[in-house]
Amino acid sequence: MIKRKWMIIDGNSLLNRTFYALPPLTNTKGIHTNAIYGFASILMKIIDEEKPDYMGVAFDERKPTFRHKDFKEYKAGRLKMPEELAEQFPLLKEMLKSFGIEMVSLEGYEADDLIGTLSRYGEEQGLEVNIITGDRDAFQLASDQVIIWYTKKGISHLDKINKEEILKKYEINPKQLIDVKGLMGDKSDNIPGVPGIGEKTALKLIKEYGSIEEIYHNIDKISGKKLKENLEKYKEQAILSKKLGTIVRNIPIEIQLEDFKLKNPYNKKIIQLFREWEFSSLLEKIGVQKTPTLLQQKTLEYQEIINIEQLKSILKLIEKEKILYLQWLLEGKNHRKKFLEGLGIARKNGQLYLLNLENLEITKVLGEMKEIFENEKIKKIGHNLKEFMVFLFLYNIRLEGLKFDTYIAAYLLEPSENKYDLSLLVAKYLNQSILGEEQILGKGKKSKQYKDISYQEKSDFLINQLDGIIKLYTVLKEKIDEQNMTSLYYDIELPLIEVLASMENLGFHVEKEKLKELSKEFGEKIDLLTNEIYQLAGEEFNINSPKQLGQILFEKLKLPVIKRTKTGYSTNIEVLERLKDKHPIIEKIMEIRQLTKLKSTYVDGLMDLIDPETQNIHSSFNQTMTSTGRISSSDPNLQNIPIKMEMGRRIRKVFVPKNSQSYLVDADYSQIELRVLAHISGDEDLIDAFNREQDIHTHTASQVFNVDIQKVTPLMRSRAKAVNFGIVYGISDFGLSRDLNISRAEAKKYIDNYFAKYHRVKEYMEEIVEIAKKQGYVTTLFGRRRYLPELQSRNYNIRSMGERLALNTPIQGTAADIIKIAMVNVYKRLKESQMQSKIILQVHDELIIEAVENELEQVEKIMIEEMENAADLKVALKVDISYGKSWYDTK
Structure with a gap:
């Protein structure tokens, strides 16, 4: 049974x-x-x-x-x-x-x-x-x-x-484990036990006598003077410890x-909760799609373009009307080299057209449309226009005259969402249903490509998407205006599309031979460290095997065991940090791990991503990934090239100008988020420190540690720096203590001292939370919104999280807006001046231009002027600018 x-x-x-x-x-x-x-x-x-x-x-x-x-x-x-x-x-x-x-x-x-x-x-x-x-x-x-x-x-x-x-x-029964604990105690629960008795001795005694009570009945038989003395002296403590552990x-x-009784665990309530918490992988495990299943496609009327003459006549109408709606189907793993599988256009009156790419040659179609695409007076409306822009670069075509991008508009209206698929937007804003890409192609290993589905199915899908864009344009445009984000949208986000597309197309040149040399050097260094580790260990073993490494460290070299695992001993970074002073082998192991990571991820990994035609690395720049407005980078993430270690910084040496006569100019905002905090809070002490061009971390250290500014030590400055940036990110005493490796009490003291000295910062934090509670959202200085439903939660901890978001979002978001304004304005100046120098990378608060030698002085002037005047704050925006023959040389 x-x-x-x-x-x-x-x-x-x-x-x-x-x-x-x-x-x-x-x-x-x-x-x-x-x-x-x-x-x-x-x-x-x-x-x-x-x-x-x-x-x-x-x-x-x-x-x-x-x-x-x-x-x-x-x-x-x-x-x-x-x-x-x-x-x-x-x-x-x-x-x-x-x-x-x-x-x-x-x-x-x-x-x-x-x-x-x-x-x-x-x-x-x-x-x-x-x-x-x-x-x-x-x-x-x-x-x-x-x-x-x-x-x-x-x-x-x-x-x-x-x-x-x-x-x-x-070798005892489970209940006797209580007696073992009574003898040996338990540090985690502060159960005292009997001093001098560990697990080995406790087990031996219980195996022999059966229980603590029987030990004391036979106390005269206990061998070992010290053991017997301790047992007699701490009898009451042993019995109490057993009681506490029972x-x-x-x-x-x-x-x-x-x-x-477990009845129906995977119900509507848990599905709703997982969606709210964004547990997509768990939803998939219980067979729930990330998006609701939508209805079958509507049949829409459209005209099919089957020859070039038809296309020419329609383009003439579009040229007169000065409006062009666009939707496309692109396919391919390389974001710069995708294939066009479908193209739909629409006129001002909403008339839909489908270009039959099975009959029409793509190069001829794009050749005919080049003039329309590059005419900035003909306004383009689409969804994720950057994707199409990057594709057109392959055919030497520039997409000018962007009027509206429903993808970017949806992001501004709902910055906390993680997907802006047309199907979702149509359902949300139009209360209509169209199929999404995942629904028509599937997902995972069984997913199809556009070329694998029928022409009619692909055509209906594309036309429904295009129709959705036309209708969304009207609705989203009104919502952007209603929410006072008109300037943010049209002056910052929309022109930024072209900047990012240009950066993706240009890429960052990499000297592959230098990368190979670096790979070889790192490999040789790894080999050298390997031999040194073998010598210190007295034998060869697999350094990458935690089990073998644990045996060497804790059994052969007799280092103190910090933490155990199922298979032996833990050798993670926390354990190694605690063992650093115990044996010279530890430093070598930590170094070889760092080097191996650098080599595999950032040296050999980058090698695979160099475009064979351009010898450049072409990253994707994402405009809609963060709720604060920051731009992110992926495939590869060039914003994450390591800089803390010298070996990591050297990777930047392989990033050089494409032209040997050119330079890389690097302009970096100096402490922009702290300057924004000073402006928004109006704290006179902070503003004064910035305007007198004091080192803000040294100044904060003198305030927080209550010492003269001349007596601030490097450690004090370092800790003040962590507090400064921690305040901006709403750090807790737990987070600060972990970052600085200090006690939570000490971390709390630092934060309290900071607020005591910069009292207007504290007042700002309280005020902004109250504003957020009343209106349900916070904004940056430029009108970017972030909604905070957490503030309405009945749960105290969720409300507390909402309060932290309320205070730090305006700071982080405003800093993100400022760098975007600077990027747009610098790009515009370079373009209007018909300069050969181009923006090639943005890393948080840092902007990099590849500048030709005879434009170097002018580029520096443009970068300083546009970056330092991107916003009018109570404190001056400052830019640190440098140039060199490699990214490494600019720092």
Whole structure:
């Protein structure tokens, strides 16, 4: 007979485990989600693989338990929970409620006691009980019917521990583990135990005598003078420790098994919650599409263009009307070298035309349309015009006269969304349904290409998309005006499209031979370090194997064990940092890891991305990826070339001008976000420091540490710098303590001192939060909006996150707007002056131009003028400018 299965989860333990196992993760609303994402992943794995009949989650209460009454120091010294974790507890409970999973807690008892009581009840009911926890104390509950699932590695691995496993490993029964803990104590819970007794001795004593009580009945038989003395001296402490470590299995709680029955976990509520938290991968696992399934395509009337003469006559009409709607189907992995699989155009009156590319030659079509495309008086309207612009560069055609891009408009209206597909926008703003690309082509391994679907299917899809653009244009244009983003849209975002398209097309030249030399040099350095490590270890081994490395460090070299894993010892960066002073091999291992990462990702990785025709790297520049308005870079991410290590900085040496007679000019805003903060807050001390051109980090250090500016040490300045930038990003004391490797108390003191000295910054933060609560959003100085629904949440922690977003978004967003204005104006000046020098890269607050030698002086002048005058602030915008024969030389 198959037993019914009950899964009981230690809620606090599992959430803590997933929080520290996964990297920081937030959704586009800024809510921390790494712990609940990990928790949900484990839950779904259990539900799908184990198919439990019953499920429950036990939680600790915040109030003291009976153990605190017995021993006031119980669990004393535990660090306060990080704010980023605390805010996820209510989210977890909301998620469990949506799953339909019963939750239990009881004042005066810990989750362990609830789990112990539930598991005993489950045994009595003849169930197979499974306990999921990261707490070894639960091992004492293992029995013929109770299995412990112990979380050891990340969120993917759970060890199943049953009674037999414990007998095999410890040679005692599970209940005797309580006696072992009573003797050895538990530092994590501050249970004292008996001094001088570790696990090995405790196990030996319990194997021989069976329990703590029996040890004391036979105290005269104990060999070892010191051991006997300690046992006698700390008898009461040993008995108390056993009591503290014993899980209570009969707490007064009424249990109704039916309350724990798992019925329909993958319901509408959990799907809605996962969408809100942007858990796309989890939605896919339960078979939910990222977007709702839409209706079949409407049949629209359109005219098919099957010959060049037809095209010419229609282009004449468009030339008179001065409006051209565009939609295209492009295909291909290389964003610069895509193939045109479909093209639709529309006139001012909404008449739709489909170019039959099966009958028409693409080069002839584009040749005929070149004059229209390059006529800036004929205004173009489309969706993601940059993509088409980059494609046209292949045919030496420039797309001029951009009037409206529905893709960019949708981004400004909803900056926190992660997709702006036409199908979604048509559904949202027009309440109509058209198919999206994913729905017509599919996704994943089974996805098709446009060339694989029928001509009619492709044609209907394209025409419906084009019709959607025409209708969206009217609606989105009005909304942009209504929300006072007209200038932001037409003066900043729309002209930026051309700038980014030009940058993508030009690319950044790379000296492949130098990259090869660097690869060889890094390889030789890695080989040298490898041999040095072998010498220090006294043998050869696989340095990249954590298991083998652990054996060398902790078994052969006898270094102190910091952390264990299922397969042996942890050798992650945190462990190595703590061992740095213990043996010279550690520094070598850290260095070889960094070098290997640099070589594989940034040297050999870049080599594969060099265009064989141009010998340039052509990155994609993304205009709609961040809710603050910052531009991002991908394929490759040139904004992420490492600069902290000298070996990493040297990678920039391979980035050089295409023409050997040219230079790279690098202009970088000096502390732009802090200057924006000074302007927005109106803090006189900050404004004065900037206007007197003081070093702002040194100035802040003198204020925060209350010392004369001449006595500020490099360490003080470094910490003040972290505080300065941390304030801009709404950093918590937990985050600052982690960044600076200091205590949270010290981090909190730094932040408090900062606000005491820069009181208007504190006032600004309070004021902007109140404004955000009233209007539901915040804006940059240029009108960019970010909506903050978090501020209306009933959940305290979510509201707190909304407050942090409210205070830092105007600063980050305004800085992003300023660099965009500078890019547009610099580009325009270069273009109007018909200069050969071009913008080739933007990295956050930094702009790089490839300048021909005879234009160098003029380029520097244009960059300084346009960047420093991009905004009129209470503090001057300052630009640090330099030039050289490589990107490395400019710094």
